Structures are given as C-alpha cells and as structure tokens.
Amino acid sequence: MSERPALDAVMRPTPADHRRRTCDRDVKSHLPEALYDDLARVARADHRAVSEYLRVRLERHLYGAALANRS
Numbered sequence: 001m002s003e004r005p006a007l008d009a010v011m012r013p014t015p016a017d018h019r020r021r022t023c024d025r026d027v028k029s030h031l032p033e034a035l036y037d038d039l040a041r042v043a044r045a046d047h048r049a050v051s052e053y054l055r056v057r058l059e060r061h062l063y064g065a066a067l068a069n070r071s
Contacts, residue, residue, distance in 0.1 A: 023055065 031039070036050075043053035 039053070040050050043050045046053055048056065
C-alpha cells in the first residue's frame with residue numbers, strides 16, 4: 001500500500017486547478033430524510049445541485065477560503 005502525504009504537505013489547488021479537474025469519483029452517503037431535505041433546500045438557495053453544493057462545501061472545508069471565491 002502506498003503512503004499518501006499529509007494534507008498539509010500537499011500543494012493546495014488553486015481555483016484555476018479546480019476548473020481543470022473532472023469529477024470522476026462517486027461517494028455514496030446515507031442521510032436521514034430530514035437532513036437531505038434541508039440540504040436540498042440550502043443547495044437550491046445557493047443555486048446549486050445537491051452534489052455540487054456538497055463538493056463546494058467539502059473543498060472549502062479542506063482547502064480554505066481560496067476556493068470560496070471561484071464561483
């Protein structure tokens with residue numbers, strides 16, 4: 001098994017890097033109905049699909065505010 005460098009040691013992507021990447025991995029998550037409904041409501045208010053909203057929030061959590069200004 002190959003070792004992966006710690007997140008802090010990895011060069012953080014720039015907004016331009018993000019636009020060049022494709023979304024080629026699926027993640028399945030089991031959510032309670034009420035949580036999904038609230039998530040969908042918040043995503044709609046942000047004019048995004050649920051998957052895009054989750055992707056944006058995860059990127060902001062992992063990489064910080066640099067990606068927050070990309071869209």
